[in-house]
Amino acid sequence: MLVSAKDMLNKAKAGHYAVGQFNINNLEWTKAVLLTAQENNSPVILGVSEGAGKYMGGYKTIVGMVNGMLEELKITVPVALHLDHGSYDHCYKCIDAGFSSVMFDGSHYPIEENVEKTKELVKVCNEKGLSLEAEVGSIGGEEDGVIGMGECADPQECKAIADLGVTMLAAGIGNIHGKYPENWAGLSFETLDAIQKLTKDMPLVLHGGTGIPADMIKKAITLGVAKINVNTECQLAFAAATRKYIEEGKDLQGKGFDPRKVLAPGFEAIKATVKEKMELFGSVGQA
Numbered sequence: 001m002l003v004s005a006k007d008m009l010n011k012a013k014a015g016h017y018a019v020g021q022f023n024i025n026n027l028e029w030t031k032a033v034l035l036t037a038q039e040n041n042s043p044v045i046l047g048v049s050e051g052a053g054k055y056m057g058g059y060k061t062i063v064g065m066v067n068g069m070l071e072e073l074k075i076t077v078p079v080a081l082h083l084d085h086g087s088y089d090h091c092y093k094c095i096d097a098g099f100s101s102v103m104f105d106g107s108h109y110p111i112e113e114n115v116e117k118t119k120e121l122v123k124v125c126n127e128k129g130l131s132l133e134a135e136v137g138s139i140g141g142e143e144d145g146v147i148g149m150g151e152c153a154d155p156q157e158c159k160a161i162a163d164l165g166v167t168m169l170a171a172g173i174g175n176i177h178g179k180y181p182e183n184w185a186g187l188s189f190e191t192l193d194a195i196q197k198l199t200k201d202m203p204l205v206l207h208g209g210t211g212i213p214a215d216m217i218k219k220a221i222t223l224g225v226a227k228i229n230v231n232t233e234c235q236l237a238f239a240a241a242t243r244k245y246i247e248e249g250k251d252l253q254g255k256g257f258d259p260r261k262v263l264a265p266g267f268e269a270i271k272a273t274v275k276e277k278m279e280l281f282g283s284v285g286q287a
């Protein structure tokens with residue numbers, strides 16, 4: 001059964017490790033993440049962007065697929081199904097469809113409107129037992145069409161949103177979605193430290209986990225990051241393994257064209273990436 005991300009993240013924050021959010025794109029992706037979590041006895045969050053939701057045939061399709069896998073693959077570790085960077089309307093769509101967690105990305109609204117809409121969603125999510133992630137300060141990167149250097153959130157604004165009763169808080173600390181540019185300045189630990197001092201027990205979320213050096217990830221966890229989003233890295237691993245299979249001409253040998261064979265190397269590559277991240281984040285054995 002899907003669970004809210006609340007308990008797993010509070011436990012992670014108290015235990016000084018982080019739970020990975022791995023974005024899913026299809027059945028293979030979902031199965032790879034769930035099996036890896038089970039094999040490593042780790043809690044896990046499946047992230048679904050609005051685009052991926054549409055691609056996979058809608059939120060209800062995803063809920064059906066994930067619930068089916070939890071039962072049939074005998075997944076017993078805590079699993080949350082989470083809307084990533086949700087708009088106000090899509091938060092409600094996912095709540096209705098049976099997601100166990102949503103992110104309301106109100107970072108583009110003026111702070112007053114972000115507060116008002118977040119307040120309303122806190123109430124609805126509490127009533128229905130879902131976890132809610134809020135964002136303060138936009139997180140740069142590919143989303144904006146250009147690669148930005150990553151903004152830093154205002155710690156006071158973070159406190160204002162945290163005090164509304166959200167489950168977890170994403171704040172820009174110089175992180176970026178997608179690949180990091182060569183001249184990236186790194187994470188702002190000064191900002192992270194200031195945010196944690198004001199928001200105390202609130203689990204903090206680090207977006208754009210792909211390509212942040214391991215030592216920076218570990219330091220961020222010591223400063224209160226309890227959820228780390230990984231998306232691009234699984235995509236790169238999947239694409240590289242699939243490319244290798246095709247370039248080696250394996251699809252042309254025997255029944256190598258069978259989709260179950262074509263997608264197998266990418267599936268294994270996602271599993272390896274997820275395992276590596278779970279080890280880095282310290283969530284192995286924490287289910």
Ligand SMILES: [Zn+2]
Binds near residue numbers: 085139207
């Ligand atoms: Zn993000």
